[in-house]
Amino acid sequence: MKELERYILEHGEALGEDILKVDAFLNHQIDPMFMMELAKDLKEHFKDKNINKIVTIETSGIAPSVFLGYLLNVPVVYFKKSTSKILKDALYQTKIHSFTKDIDYQISCSKKYLNENDHVLLIDDFMANGEACLGAIDLIKQANATVEGIGIVIEKAFQDGRAKVEAQGYQVYAQARISSLHDGEITFCE
Amino acid sequence: MKELERYILEHGEALGEDILKVDAFLNHQIDPMFMMELAKDLKEHFKDKNINKIVTIETSGIAPSVFLGYLLNVPVVYFKKSTSKILKDALYQTKIHSFTKDIDYQISCSKKYLNENDHVLLIDDFMANGEACLGAIDLIKQANATVEGIGIVIEKAFQDGRAKVEAQGYQVYAQARISSLHDGEITFCE
Numbered sequence: 138m139k140e141l142e143r144y145i146l147e148h149g150e151a152l153g154e155d156i157l158k159v160d161a162f163l164n165h166q167i168d169p170m171f172m173m174e175l176a177k178d179l180k181e182h183f184k185d186k187n188i189n190k191i192v193t194i195e196t197s198g199i200a201p202s203v204f205l206g207y208l209l210n211v212p213v214v215y216f217k218k219s220t221s222k223i224l225k226d227a228l229y230q231t232k233i234h235s236f237t238k239d240i241d242y243q244i245s246c247s248k249k250y251l252n253e254n255d256h257v258l259l260i261d262d263f264m265a266n267g268e269a270c271l272g273a274i275d276l277i278k279q280a281n282a283t284v285e286g287i288g289i290v291i292e293k294a295f296q297d298g299r300a301k302v303e304a305q306g307y308q309v310y311a312q313a314r315i316s317s318l319h320d321g322e323i324t325f326c327e
Numbered sequence: 328m329k330e331l332e333r334y335i336l337e338h339g340e341a342l343g344e345d346i347l348k349v350d351a352f353l354n355h356q357i358d359p360m361f362m363m364e365l366a367k368d369l370k371e372h373f374k375d376k377n378i379n380k381i382v383t384i385e386t387s388g389i390a391p392s393v394f395l396g397y398l399l400n401v402p403v404v405y406f407k408k409s410t411s412k413i414l415k416d417a418l419y420q421t422k423i424h425s426f427t428k429d430i431d432y433q434i435s436c437s438k439k440y441l442n443e444n445d446h447v448l449l450i451d452d453f454m455a456n457g458e459a460c461l462g463a464i465d466l467i468k469q470a471n472a473t474v475e476g477i478g479i480v481i482e483k484a485f486q487d488g489r490a491k492v493e494a495q496g497y498q499v500y501a502q503a504r505i506s507s508l509h510d511g512e513i514t515f516c517e
Binding site: 203249 | 350351355356357358359360362363385386389390393394396397400401402403404405407416436437439440
């Protein structure tokens with residue numbers, strides 16, 4: 138998506154060799170008009186899929202997901218990173234390792250909101266080593282729901298996330314694919 | 328907002344005397360069509376205000392806020408509850424006590440995304456004891472930005488949040504005002 142590449146070049150910051158900061162429009166400040174454009178592109182890409190639910194992971198996947206949910210007229214479920222004392226339902230849970238933050242964290246989903254009748258589109262802001270995506274797929278499998286597609290806003294294509302997810306038999310659509318952040322310069326895949 | 332009251336009665340669960348769970352459409356599963364309706368109501372309520380930014384707190388304020396940002400064509404900034412190692416900017420920070428979770432947590436905002444030129448609408452999903460709202464107001468004040476309005480989806484009107492916020496000179500608009508959760512029954516203010 139060329140417009141996203143322009144946004145990343147204009148507003149993104151490459152920090153070191155593997156961190157891209159997009160706090161200006163996605164991860165801290167959100168540009169809602171642009172989120173709608175991302176959602177339109179995702180809708181177009183997955184137009185042949187029969188989707189009845191969008192799932193994403195707290196927090197940064199929520200903004201593009203809710204616009205896509207609006208366009209598709211389907212609910213959005215976000216997997217939670219912490220369980221509050223008011224989330225007492227039976228849960229699907231799995232552990233994810235974040236290389237960015239160098240911590241393990243748990244994600245969970247109430248069994249009420251995901252089941253074997255769901256055909257879900259999994260959306261996330263970033264894919265790097267694929268850990269978050271694989272964790273989300275694990276929860277979807279626990280629920281016996283069907284993954285109809287995986288949509289990622291920004292893929293760090295120089296990391297092995299896509300390969301790991303594809304090895305499990307899933308296709309990945311990334312709206313922007315970064316081939317390198319070397320020397321603070323953001324380069325996209327051809 | 329009568330439609331919100333209907334939603335709460337249909338999908339909400341009163342847990343004990345002071346906890347209302349709205350995971351079915353706002354806090355875990357999100358109904359995007361209804362979020363747009365909430366946003367339209369907020370837009371109408373604040374139509375005489377000159378707003379150039381919406382601020383909210385991670386996580387549950389994000390969904391209604393991004394639709395409102397879309398309708399008003401302004402950016403949305405969400406205050407973060409944890410600081411990742413990639414958030415290295417100069418920050419505004421303050422501490423909030425959550426009575427629901429019985430913990431203190433910090434919220435922060437990069438100085439890049441809030442400043443003295445901002446006229447902000449503060450949006451959050453719940454107001455109970457007002458601690459989150461007062462913390463957000465503190466960050467907005469640190470940035471020398473102006474609070475143009477405060478919009479809350481659900482107010483627990485039997486707690487003292489509104490009184491504390493109004494005592495600081497701010498008005499609060501709540502889309503639904505709950506007067507009691509006694510015996511598992513949800514009652515709204517007249």
